[in-house]
Every structure is written in C-alpha cells, then in structure tokens.
Amino acid sequence: xxxxxxxxxxxxxxxxxxxxxxxxxxxxxxxxxxxxxxxxxxxxxxxxxxxxxxxxxxxxxxxxxxxxxxxxxxxxxxxxxxxxxxxxxxxxxxxxxxxxxxxxxxxxxxxxxxxxxxxxxxxxxxxxxxxxxxxxxxxxxxxxxxxxxxxxxxxxxxxxxxxxxxxxxxxxxxxxxxxxxxxxxxxxxxxxxxxxxxxxxxxxxxxxxxxxxxxxxxxxxxxxxxxxxxxxxxxxxxxxxxxxxxxxxxxxxxxxxxxxxxxxxxxxxxxxxxxxxxxxxxxxxxxxxxxxxxxxxxxxxxxxxxxxxxxxxxxxxxxxxxxxxxxxxxxxxxxxxxxxxxxxxxxxxxxxxxxxxxxxxxxxxxxxxxxxxxxxxxxxx
Amino acid sequence: xxxxxxxxxxxxxxxxxxxxxxxxxxxxxxxxxxxxxxxxxxxxxxxxxxxxxxxxxxxxxxxxxxxxxxxxxxxxxxxxxxxxxxxxxxxxxxxxxxxxxxxxxxxxxxxxxxxxxxxxxxxxxxxxxxxxxxxxxxxxxxxxxxxxxxxxxxxxxxxxxxxxxxxxxxxxxxxxxxxxxxxxxxxxxxxxxxxxxxxxxxxxxxxxxxxxxxxxxxxxxxxxxxxxxxxxxxxxxxxxxxxxxxxxxxxxxxxxxxxxxxxxxxxxxxxxxxxxxxxxxxxxxxxxxxxxxxxxxxxxxxxxxxxxxxxxxxxxxxxxxxxxxxxxxxxxxxxxxxxxxxxxxxxxxxxxxxxxxxxxxxxxxxxxxxxxxxxxxxxxx
Numbered sequence: 001x002x003x004x005x006x007x008x009x010x011x012x013x014x015x016x017x018x019x020x021x022x023x024x025x026x027x028x029x030x031x032x033x034x035x036x037x038x039x040x041x042x043x044x045x046x047x048x049x050x051x052x053x054x055x056x057x058x059x060x061x062x063x064x065x066x067x068x069x070x071x072x073x074x075x076x077x078x079x080x081x082x083x084x085x086x087x088x089x090x091x092x093x094x095x096x097x098x099x100x101x102x103x104x105x106x107x108x109x110x111x112x113x114x115x116x117x118x119x120x121x122x123x124x125x126x127x128x129x130x131x132x133x134x135x136x137x138x139x140x141x142x143x144x145x146x147x148x149x150x151x152x153x154x155x156x157x158x159x160x161x162x163x164x165x166x167x168x169x170x171x172x173x174x175x176x177x178x179x180x181x182x183x184x185x186x187x188x189x190x191x192x193x194x195x196x197x198x199x200x201x202x203x204x205x206x207x208x209x210x211x212x213x214x215x216x217x218x219x220x221x222x223x224x225x226x227x228x229x230x231x232x233x234x235x236x237x238x239x240x241x242x243x244x245x246x247x248x249x250x251x252x253x254x255x256x257x258x259x260x261x262x263x264x265x266x267x268x269x270x271x272x273x274x275x276x277x278x279x280x281x282x283x284x285x286x287x288x289x290x291x292x293x294x295x296x297x298x299x300x301x302x303x304x305x306x307x308x309x310x311x312x313x314x315x316x317x318x319x320x321x322x323x324x325x326x327x328x329x330x331x332x333x334x335x336x337x338x339x340x341x342x343x344x345x346x347x348x349x350x351x352x353x354x355x356x357x358x359x360x361x362x363x364x365x366x367x368x369x370x371x372x373x374x375x376x377x378x379x380x381x
Numbered sequence: 382x383x384x385x386x387x388x389x390x391x392x393x394x395x396x397x398x399x400x401x402x403x404x405x406x407x408x409x410x411x412x413x414x415x416x417x418x419x420x421x422x423x424x425x426x427x428x429x430x431x432x433x434x435x436x437x438x439x440x441x442x443x444x445x446x447x448x449x450x451x452x453x454x455x456x457x458x459x460x461x462x463x464x465x466x467x468x469x470x471x472x473x474x475x476x477x478x479x480x481x482x483x484x485x486x487x488x489x490x491x492x493x494x495x496x497x498x499x500x501x502x503x504x505x506x507x508x509x510x511x512x513x514x515x516x517x518x519x520x521x522x523x524x525x526x527x528x529x530x531x532x533x534x535x536x537x538x539x540x541x542x543x544x545x546x547x548x549x550x551x552x553x554x555x556x557x558x559x560x561x562x563x564x565x566x567x568x569x570x571x572x573x574x575x576x577x578x579x580x581x582x583x584x585x586x587x588x589x590x591x592x593x594x595x596x597x598x599x600x601x602x603x604x605x606x607x608x609x610x611x612x613x614x615x616x617x618x619x620x621x622x623x624x625x626x627x628x629x630x631x632x633x634x635x636x637x638x639x640x641x642x643x644x645x646x647x648x649x650x651x652x653x654x655x656x657x658x659x660x661x662x663x664x665x666x667x668x669x670x671x672x673x674x675x676x677x678x679x680x681x682x683x684x685x686x687x688x689x690x691x692x693x694x695x696x697x698x699x700x701x702x703x704x705x706x707x708x709x710x711x712x713x714x715x716x717x718x719x720x721x722x723x724x725x726x727x728x729x730x731x732x733x734x735x736x737x738x739x740x741x742x743x744x745x746x747x748x749x750x751x752x753x754x755x756x757x758x759x760x761x762x
Contacts, residue, residue, distance in 0.1 A: 315470040
C-alpha cells in the first residue's frame with residue numbers, strides 16, 4: 001500500500017471481545033472518535049441546522065452528497081468559492097460520497113458504460129456524465145477530507161450474473177479512482193459490493209483490500225433487503241475487512257443495525273434517518289420513537305425525553321413541538337432535528353463507552369429492550 | 382384615568398424638534414426602548430427563529446397573533462401550559478393583537494353583530510365567535526404584557542357612513558374591552574379608526590384618548606391605501622395622540638414609513654415585512670433590497686452586506702445563500718430572517734440615536750438617499 005498523499009490516519013484505541021473496536025480518525029480537520037455516525041448534509045447543509053449547532057451536538061464529521069452538489073451549485077463553483085468547508089461554514093471534517101448511489105438508485109434515465117454513467121439531472125433534466133475520474137475530481141474540487149470511489153450499486157434483487165459483473169466493474173473503476181487520486185493525494189475509500197452473495201462479497205473484498213485505499217466501505221446494503229439479510233452479510237464480511245483501516249457501512253441507520261454492525265467491527269455510519277424523521281415529526285427516545293403530531297401530546301407539558309440535554313428538551317414541551325408541527329413552523333423542524341441528532345450523538349457515545357468497557361453485548365440488549373421491546377411489552381413512550 | 386392594574390409604564394427619555402421622541406416601555410418583563418419595531422410571532426414563534434436568536438438580535442418585545450393562537454392551539458390550552466411566554470420559551474415581553482384585523486381582513490365568511498364577530502376558521506372551517514370580552518379574555522389567557530382592544534377594521538375604501546359607524550362601534554367595543562380588563566388588570570391599548578377621513582380620525586382619537594387605555598394605536602392603515610395617503614393621516618393624527626402614552630402604528634412596516642411615522646411621534650411598529658421578505662429571498666441592505674435568487678449573486682463571495690454583524694453575514698456568502706434559496710433549504714430561510722431582523726434592529730437603533738442627537742430629518746434623508754435613491758441613481762446593491 002502506498003503512503004503517497006496519506007492525509008488520514010486511523011488509530012485503534014480500544015477493543016472489546018469480538019471484532020468491535022474504538023478508534024480515532026485523524027483527518028486534516030481534526031480527530032473523529034469511532035464508531036461514528038455522520039449526519040447527512042445533502043446539499044451543503046445538515047438540513048435546518050447552522051454548522052455551529054451541528055458542532056455543538058458533538059459532531060465533527062459530516063457527509064456531503066456529491067450527486068446533489070455537482071448538479072447544484074456545481075463542483076467548480078464550490079471550488080472557486082474556496083471549497084465546501086468554506087462555502088457551508090463548517091470547519092469540521094467532510095466525507096463525500098461518490099455520487100454513484102443517487103445515480104443508480106434515484107435516476108430512472110441513466111446509461112451505464114464501461115467509461116462511466118450518463119444520467120439526467122432531477123432538477124432541470126440536463127445531461128450529466130459521471131466517470132471514476134470525474135467522481136474523484138468533483139470530490140477534490142469540493143475539498144472532501146475523505147472521498148469515496150465510484151462504484152456500481154445494483155438493486156439487491158439483481159441476478160447473480162449482474163452482481164458478479166457489477167463487482168468486476170466496480171473493481172476496474174476502483175483502480176481508475178486510485179489513479180485519479182494519485183496525482184493529488186487525499187484520503188479515498190473503496191466500496192465492496194456483491195449483494196447478499198457471501199462468496200461474491202468476500203471475493204470482492206479481497207480485491208479491494210489489496211488496493212491502497214485508506215478505508216473500505218460496504219455498499220449495496222440497507223437498500224430494501226431487510227435487516228436480517230443485511231445482518232448476515234455484515235456479520236460475515238465486516239470482520240474480514242482489513243482491521244487496520246476504517247470500515248464504513250453506508251446508509252445505516254437504525255440503532256439496532258448500528259449495534260449489530262459495530263459488534264461486527266464497523267467504524268463509520270451515515271443515514272438520513274434522524275434528520276428526515278425529525279422533519280416528519282418522528283422523534284427518538286430511549287423508549288422508542290414518538291409521533292409528535294399524535295393528539296396524546298396535545299397537552300403534554302413535558303419534553304420529548306425527560307433529562308435530555310438537547311436544545312429542544314431543555315426549553316420546549318411536547319405540546320409546543322406538536323403545535324409547531326401542525327402549524328408547519330420551520331422552528332419545529334429545527335428543534336426536532338436537534339433532538340434526533342442529539343439522540344444519535346449520545347447513542348454513539350454510549351456505544352463507544354460500552355466497547356471500551358467491554359460490555360457491548362449487554363449494552364445492546366439493554367438498549368434494545370427499552371427502545372424496541374417485544375410487542376407485548378410496548379406502551380406509549 | 383384609573384391606575385388600577387397598571388402594569389405598563391411609559392417614560393419619555395429624549396425629544397427632538399417636532400413630535401419625535403425616545404422612550405422606554407417598562408413592561409412586566411423588562412424595559413423596551415422606543416421607537417421600537419416588534420417582530421411578528423404569528424403562531425407562537427418568530428418564523429424560523431429560536432427565541433434566543435430573537436433576543437440576541439436585540440429584540441425584547443414581540444407580537445403574537447391572537448387570531449392564529451385562538452384557533453390553534455387555543456387560548457385555554459396555552460393558559461393550561463403556563464401561558465404564551467412559557468409555551469414559546471420567550472422571556473421577553475409580548476404584545477398581542479386583538480384578532481380583529483385577521484377576522485376582518487382575511488375571512489371571507491364572517492358576520493358582524495353588535496355583540497361581536499362570527500367567523501369560520503381558515504384551518505378547519507369551524508365556527509368561532511370573537512367579542513370584545515372574549516378578545517380580552519383570550520389575550521389574558523395567553524398572558525400578554527400588552528393587550529389590544531377589539532376594533533372593527535373596515536377596508537380603506539369603505540364609504541364615509543361605514544367608516545363613521547365603524548368608529549362608533551369600535552368606541553363601544555373599546556368601553557367593553559376596558560370593562561373586561563378591569564377585573565384582571567393588564568395593559569390595554571385602544572385602536573383609532575376612521576380611514577383616510579381626518580376629521581373622523583381626530584374625533585375618534587378624542588373619544589379613545591378620554592378612556593383609561595395604557596396606549597393608543599392607529600389601525601386601519603397600511604391596508605392598501607398607499608404610503609402618501611397613510612402619511613397624510615399619520616402626520617395629522619399622531620401628534621394629536623396623548624403624548625404621555627405610547628403611540629403604536631399597526632402593520633408598519635417599510636423603513637420610509639417608519640421614518641415618517643417616528644417624525645410624527647409614533648413609538649411602536651410591527652410588520653411581517655422583514656420576516657416574510659426573508660423567506661422570499663428579499664434581503665435588506667443599506668443600499669436597498671437585493672433578491673438573493675438573482676443570478677448576479679451566483680458566484681458572489683461576499684456577504685449580503687459588508688460589515689454587517691448578523692449571523693448570516695459573519696459566516697456566509699451571497700453565493701451560499703442563493704444556493705440554499707434555490708435548493709429550498711430551511712437554513713436559508715433562517716439566515717435570511719436573521720439578517721433582515723438584524724437590519725431592522727440596527728435601523729431602529731439608528732433612529733433612536735438620531736432622535737437623541739436631534740438630527741432625525743438629516744438621518745432620514747441620508748438613509749433614504751442610499752436605501753431608496755432616485756431611480757436614475759439606482760444600481761445593484
């Protein structure tokens with residue numbers, strides 16, 4: 001593995017029984033404790049929040065979406081304005097995805113060639129082209145601290161031949177991404193595909209692990225296959241990923257899935273769940289989700305969660321948050337987002353502490369017994 | 382004038398040549414320097430902002446809309462939750478309107494009786510009734526620091542007989558509001574009507590000035606009559622309002638109208654202009670408004686206004702704010718609102734300083750020559 005342009009150092013600081021570990025990602029823009037959850041800043045903003053609020057919640061690494069930013073305002077424009085950090089006023093670290101996931105999953109009109117992918121913008125229908133070289137160039141223009149290689153992300157129910165061909169293409173594209181990165185440096189992660197086929201996943205992992213990526217990700221999961229089938233893949237593949245490099249499970253997610261994946265040795269996560277749920281009025285508590293619009297909260301003079309230190313719970317009642325939600329007041333989206341991201345930050349802190357204290361399994365069981373109790377035990381949080 | 386339940390004291394601290402003055406409104410929840418602009422917190426929130434942000438911008442008095450709050454979540458519910466201040470997490474002062482303006486201006490389906498107004502909710506079509514007594518009761522339930530009497534607010538182009546009858550009804554309702562206030566105390570303002578008819582305005586003012594209101598307001602202006610005709614009424618009537626009590630021009634507004642009215646002795650203003658304009662991407666600068674969506678700002682690596690200390694200008698470029706606007710990102714609405722309300726807070730500070738230094742006319746001329754220059758001199762701000 002070449003050390004050329006190495007701008008990311010991963011340090012493992014604690015191990016529990018099994019593959020779970022605590023680490024520190026030393027990025028160009030500061031240290032990030034792992035396992036880490038990255039809030040999604042789709043279009044140059046973690047939706048509804050000021051970057052100082054994201055930082056105050058305890059986050060030091062956010063995800064930016066190459067797909068959205070390449071279409072609007074455009075990578076060259078962001079670069080001319082000093083890069084994404086300066087553009088969005090965020091001095092923490094940024095990981096950008098490659099744009100591939102959105103191109104493959106969201107676009108009806110696209111054509112995949114060996115050279116790259118043609119697609120049309122969902123904003124104005126304009127024609128665009130994303131190749132491995134262009135994906136790296138865009139992420140470099142944005143100024144990402146961690147870049148992702150362009151992969152082909154097939155539907156989980158594609159046939160075996162498609163998955164196999166897709167892994168081969170992803171490997172060829174990975175090589176091209178590394179070449180494109182080579183001349184400029186910068187941290188770059190490869191993405192393991194292979195659907196739900198364990199031998200294919202392992203073989204693809206072996207190919208990518210032999211390349212000088214700074215970290216490896218599992219892609220093509222959390223795309224509708226269901227938590228059990230995802231868990232089978234993660235439990236098998238994650239422990240085989242090179243232990244000295246960070247391991248990233250893309251698009252996850254649910255607390256139960258994070259616990260499962262951390263136990264299998266995953267270090268990094270991203271998901272729109274806390275922010276999107278917030279805007280839909282679905283709020284996380286230790287005893288499960290509540291729907292703030294429900295009439296049971298109409299007169300509730302208590303916070304979302306007693307004892308929660310988030311800016312919403314420190315000042316406002318469920319009754320007020322329900323009122324803001326029903327009135328479609330933007331402040332409601334903000335306060336809900338602050339609460340849910342605070343919940344995830346605290347959850348990841350608890351996860352890291354449990355690993356350090358080597359009681360991850362007990363913590364996971366205790367957490368889930370409250371958060372997702374057996375149906376017979378459930379009552380309104 | 383009775384002092385029973387007097388909870389508002391108005392102190393005049395500086396006078397300029399002419400009727401303009403600086404004062405302090407001593408409310409139950411702290412002192413408010415006048416002339417003052419009140420941000421509008423329609424439904425229990427100054428749209429997009431956390432109450433701490435409103436305070437940090439320099440505001441200590443906001444307006445709450447009785448009409449909106451009586452329909453949702455309901456005054457009794459707000460009272461059960463400890464009042465509007467606690468509900469919305471705001472420890473500054475609150476002035477509530479009477480609900481009359483929305484009932485008269487926004488509702489197609491309404492019936493005016495001597496006893497009050499029947500109308501239907503714009504939310505669910507439900508039948509509601511607003512009487513002078515109920516208007517005071519609702520404002521008391523909300524816990525307003527300053528309440529407004531229920532008035533009839535006719536269209537500015539109603540005929541003379543309608544305006545005269547409306548003034549008479551408003552006077553009778555004013556008496557009933559004062560009676561309703563009597564048993565509970567609390568600061569209550571009367572509202573002068575009379576359209577654009579100066580003798581009618583003066584006569585109605587004389588009737589209300591003889592009553593024990595804590596302040597008087599000019600209603601029925603800024604409702605489509607145009608700035609010149611409004612200025613005629615304000616210039617004539619405002620200086621005749623009792624000088625020892627605060628004078629409030631409702632629904633204003635534009636910086637030029639505020640300057641005109643302050644010169645005529647007005648102390649208080651409210652308007653959705655800065656907050657609504659912000660959400661439409663219309664941003665205030667010393668050299669006039671800019672439309673942030675305009676393509677001229679696409680690559681602009683400078684703030685809305687150089688030297689502006691607002692949270693938007695301290696961190697973000699016009700290019701970023703344009704991107705947020707085009708992407709319909711909530712953070713854009715927030716930052717734009719912070720900027721416009723900062724502009725109004727600074728503007729009112731400058732107005733008060735100009736009064737104290739007895740150079741209001743010079744300040745107004747200088748401000749308007751930059752903000753609204755003759756068309757031939759205009760260029761992009």
